[in-house]
Amino acid sequence: MRGNLENLASLHADKHHVFVKGDIGDSGLLASLLATHQPRAVLNFAAESHVDRSIHGPEDFIQTNIVGTFRLLEEVRAYWSQLEGDAKQVFRFLHVSTDEVYGSLGKEDPTFTETNRYEPNSPYSASKAASDHLVRAYHHTYGLPVLTTHCSNNYGPYHFPEKLIPLMIVNALAGKPLPVYGDGQQIRDWLYVKDHCSAIRRVLEAGKAGEVYNVGGWNEKPNIDIVNTVCALLDELQPRGDGQHYREQITYVKDRLGHDRRYAIDASKIEHELGWKPAETFETGIRKTVQWYLANPEWVAHVQSGAYREWTNKQYAYEHKSVKPQEAAA
Numbered sequence: 001m002r003g004n005l006e007n008l009a010s011l012h013a014d015k016h017h018v019f020v021k022g023d024i025g026d027s028g029l030l031a032s033l034l035a036t037h038q039p040r041a042v043l044n045f046a047a048e049s050h051v052d053r054s055i056h057g058p059e060d061f062i063q064t065n066i067v068g069t070f071r072l073l074e075e076v077r078a079y080w081s082q083l084e085g086d087a088k089q090v091f092r093f094l095h096v097s098t099d100e101v102y103g104s105l106g107k108e109d110p111t112f113t114e115t116n117r118y119e120p121n122s123p124y125s126a127s128k129a130a131s132d133h134l135v136r137a138y139h140h141t142y143g144l145p146v147l148t149t150h151c152s153n154n155y156g157p158y159h160f161p162e163k164l165i166p167l168m169i170v171n172a173l174a175g176k177p178l179p180v181y182g183d184g185q186q187i188r189d190w191l192y193v194k195d196h197c198s199a200i201r202r203v204l205e206a207g208k209a210g211e212v213y214n215v216g217g218w219n220e221k222p223n224i225d226i227v228n229t230v231c232a233l234l235d236e237l238q239p240r241g242d243g244q245h246y247r248e249q250i251t252y253v254k255d256r257l258g259h260d261r262r263y264a265i266d267a268s269k270i271e272h273e274l275g276w277k278p279a280e281t282f283e284t285g286i287r288k289t290v291q292w293y294l295a296n297p298e299w300v301a302h303v304q305s306g307a308y309r310e311w312t313n314k315q316y317a318y319e320h321k322s323v324k325p326q327e328a329a330a
């Protein structure tokens with residue numbers, strides 16, 4: 001996981017915040033943190049999350065997402081079992097999952113609901129699916145009060161530039177190619193990160209233990225539209241010095257292996273049962289996002305470390321071999 005302490009800079013002086021660097025699979029550390037801090041909830045955001053990295057090297061995904069979630073569940077179960085009265089009643093374990101566990105949709109298929117069959121297609125989504133099943137089993141078998149959320153593609157400030165939107169922004173500004181996989185017609189549903197946070201907060205305060213909630217932005221868009229929108233915003237907010245458009249940098253490249261064609265979330269359950277709705281439209285959220293990257297060049301420079309450059313060299317080594325959309329998709 002690409003954790004970055006700089007993302008927590010605004011919390012350094014907050015006495016309610018404690019940072020501990022550790023491994024989700026370190027049972028001893030987990031046990032001592034639970035005993036010391038006596039939390040009323042544990043939220044599991046810990047995951048290896050980038051599909052392309054899972055294709056190059058699945059092992060870390062198995063360790064963190066499956067074994068790590070298992071170890072966390074074991075320690076949380078031990079902690080929760082010895083709680084009494086109200087503390088035991090109100091305790092919650094919230095597991096943050098993904099819409100990718102439901103697999104890929106055709107263009108006309110209905111959107112994913114909470115009862116969709118699991119059909120994970122990448123090592124990443126398979127590892128998340130396995131962790132979801134463990135969480136479900138700990139509720140069914142031991143009565144652990146769990147909540148699970150499945151969200152769509154997040155975007156917004158502080159997003160590591162291995163994912164589509166931040167990668168396009170930083171590459172565009174650096175004058176580099178904007179690598180679009182295949183024909184660029186894959187569809188994702190986009191959710192502004194603060195909306196994801198407000199949904200998690202809502203599920204934590206009002207969700208029913210054992211239930212699953214889908215969280216989405218009602219913003220289904222093909223990748224190429226996303227890239228064109230980012231380019232148009234950059235043209236407006238920080239035009240290229242040579243008077244050309246950023247979209248000139250778009251480069252179709254070979255498709256991702258096993259690339260899922262479409263994800264789309266039906267977020268009506270969380271809306272009807274818990275009264276949650278996203279506050280941002282894609283248009284408002286993407287403008288804020290591009291503005292944030294333009295206002296934070298130091299953050300961008302710092303995250304592009306040696307390890308980041310190693311990753312982009314490995315993943316985009318073929319960027320010099322650009323292809324036409326129809327060849328890229330083949």
Ligand code: DAU
Pocket residue numbers: 049050051052097098099100151152153154162163164165167179180181182186187188223256263
């Ligand atoms: O749907 C939720 C999921 O969204 C999360 O569970 C994952 O952790 C998160 O990484 C994201 O998965 P995606 O694979 O959809 O996100 P990514 O940003 O990697 O890619 C979005 C789309 O853009 C996907 O169709 C692949 C395409 N893409 C991505 C990159 C990095 C490109 O065309 N070019 C690129 O360079």
